[in-house]
Amino acid sequence: MSETTWIAAPLLPLLPEMMLLSIVTVFTPTTADLPNTALELTYQGTSGAQVDVLLDGIPLGQLQGTGVVKTERICLPEWARGSEFRIKFVLFNRGITCANPDVRDFYLDDLTFVSDTLCLDGAQLVDGGFEGYGSDITSSFWFRKNLNNSTNPNIDVRVLNSPSLARSGNYVLRAQGARGCTDVYANTTMQVPAPASDAGPALRYFYQLPAAASTIFSVCLQTIASFVTDIECQTLSEAADYTEMTLCIDPVLSGRTLNVQVMADGEGNCSTDYIPEPVYVDDMAVVTDDGCPY
Numbered sequence: 001m002s003e004t005t006w007i008a009a010p011l012l013p014l015l016p017e018m019m020l021l022s023i024v025t026v027f028t029p030t031t032a033d034l035p036n037t038a039l040e041l042t043y044q045g046t047s048g049a050q051v052d053v054l055l056d057g058i059p060l061g062q063l064q065g066t067g068v069v070k071t072e073r074i075c076l077p078e079w080a081r082g083s084e085f086r087i088k089f090v091l092f093n094r095g096i097t098c099a100n101p102d103v104r105d106f107y108l109d110d111l112t113f114v115s116d117t118l119c120l121d122g123a124q125l126v127d128g129g130f131e132g133y134g135s136d137i138t139s140s141f142w143f144r145k146n147l148n149n150s151t152n153p154n155i156d157v158r159v160l161n162s163p164s165l166a167r168s169g170n171y172v173l174r175a176q177g178a179r180g181c182t183d184v185y186a187n188t189t190m191q192v193p194a195p196a197s198d199a200g201p202a203l204r205y206f207y208q209l210p211a212a213a214s215t216i217f218s219v220c221l222q223t224i225a226s227f228v229t230d231i232e233c234q235t236l237s238e239a240a241d242y243t244e245m246t247l248c249i250d251p252v253l254s255g256r257t258l259n260v261q262v263m264a265d266g267e268g269n270c271s272t273d274y275i276p277e278p279v280y281v282d283d284m285a286v287v288t289d290d291g292c293p294y
């Protein structure tokens with residue numbers, strides 16, 4: 001790795017809910033130079049603390065502090081290869097009020113690029129099947145909770161190791177609502193492909209949703225800059241078995257990098273817990289589909 005700039009900016013406030021940890025400029029290898037490219041790094045963070053890894057402001061992955069030293073790899077999607085980027089490591093607050101300081105540490109070391117067969121060449125969305133969780137790969141998905149001062153542990157978003165719940169493989173994404181006016185969500189990035197001669201770009205995924213009495217579940221595409229301006233959005237209805245969904249994307253967005261968000265949004269009284277309602281999402285992929293505009 002070619003390192004040109006380290007900016008010592010520990011805990012520099014950017015926005016009320018985030019802290020900048022550090023920045024380094026890197027030149028990522030091309031796929032021809034280093035196939036199956038992954039960024040490898042060693043870190044140690046306070047248990048429960050999270051650090052987002054971003055390339056030129058585009059989220060790449062999330063490191064989870066456990067209190068012990070870990071070495072992990074983050075797959076580089078195709079758009080992140082063969083160019084110069086500024087990597088940011090951002091340490092977020094965890095929804096704790098200003099009167100209750102969120103004290104935590106995060107140490108990073110030994111950044112390098114390596115080849116890992118789990119990091120597929122040409123991928124426009126990394127690890128949509130979540131199977132990287134069974135290795136030393138850090139998934140490109142990252143997770144947030146807006147608990148609205150609730151401590152209900154059933155309000156949760158994570159990857160589960162459960163072959164019986166997964167559509168394929170061992171791992172599946174679960175987002176779960178359990179209280180009014182709280183929400184959880186998982187994000188990742190995707191690059192919009194060029195349309196084929198008779199098929200337009202789309203996001204394809206499968207979901208299973210046993211009950212949605214008090215939670216609104218959605219899968220949305222958003223601009224990277226906002227994370228809130230929906231470009232395309234699908235609300236998920238109850239589905240006892242895995243159901244295939246195709247989210248068409250305007251082909252004028254070909255080449256753009258978008259945010260993909262899976263959300264569980266609790267409805268109703270903010271002080272009322274309800275029976276946990278999970279959604280399971282698996283096998284997410286970027287495709288072209290002949291049912292989409294091209």
Ligand SMILES: [Ca+2]
Nearest residue numbers: 129168169171
């Ligand atoms: Ca899976």
